[in-house]
Amino acid sequence: MLIRVDPGSGVAIYDQIAASVRAAATRGALSPGERLPAARELAEALDVNVHTVLRAYQDLRDEGLVDLRRGRGAVVTDAAARGASLLDAVRALVAEARREDVGPQTLISLIREEYPA
Amino acid sequence: MLIRVDPGSGVAIYDQIAASVRAAATRGALSPGERLPAARELAEALDVNVHTVLRAYQDLRDEGLVDLRRGRGAVVTDAAARGASLLDAVRALVAEARREDVGPQTLISLIREEYPA
DNA sequence: CTATTGTTCTAATTTCACTAGCACAACCGA
């Protein structure tokens, strides 16, 4: 399964699902035009409520990463494929952060502060 | 004020406070030995409860970024100064992400997925 | 000694994630 979830992770389940899809798309494991599992189907596979999956899908739609339509499902958009070139930079950044004993919280805090402007 | 908060940001207030401090320390705006505002004082300035500020301070203590002691307050540790070399890399990464129209959610998702392993 | 500051405690309120079940509308394939 492409998508995994850890209930006691502190991160909301719908956020973990969305994060999995974002990462998979960037990684190229999900190509534009491809369809995500049906919400009901994925919900059962993850032993989670349908609404929780839908919440993740709708967040992804709001970000423009998927196209949601009744009967058709959640289709990955072209936008989701962008940023593949960021992967190496991200890996390098994380590696350096760990080398300097900088936690993920700090790294994420830095990114959130650099973005808005 | 070094620390700002947006109540409707989706991010918990105590997390925003902690994030501000993490970023400020990494940026060098907060040097080791320096003291954070007293909890009661900051709480009033942000129009927030004292416990909320304390929660942020305690999280920072758990991460080793500040030293908490009664009567003395929250003092920035040496550990908080680490990672200054990451700043450029973070800025470059964010810049490239925006150039490619990649949102902050995706960037953060990527980092969270690269960390644990 | 006195004022400051974090610590601890109880308690109430509020917000949000998650679950549950249902009806409905758009879409697809046969």
Place this chain on the structure above:
DNA sequence: TCGGTTGTGCTAGTGAAATTAGAACAATAG
């Protein structure tokens, strides 16, 4: 056309976590 699939929308309830509030207490600085 028809039947099954899929997201949408709604109401409702539960539980955990965030936030607020107020108080007493212990360590520290001056």
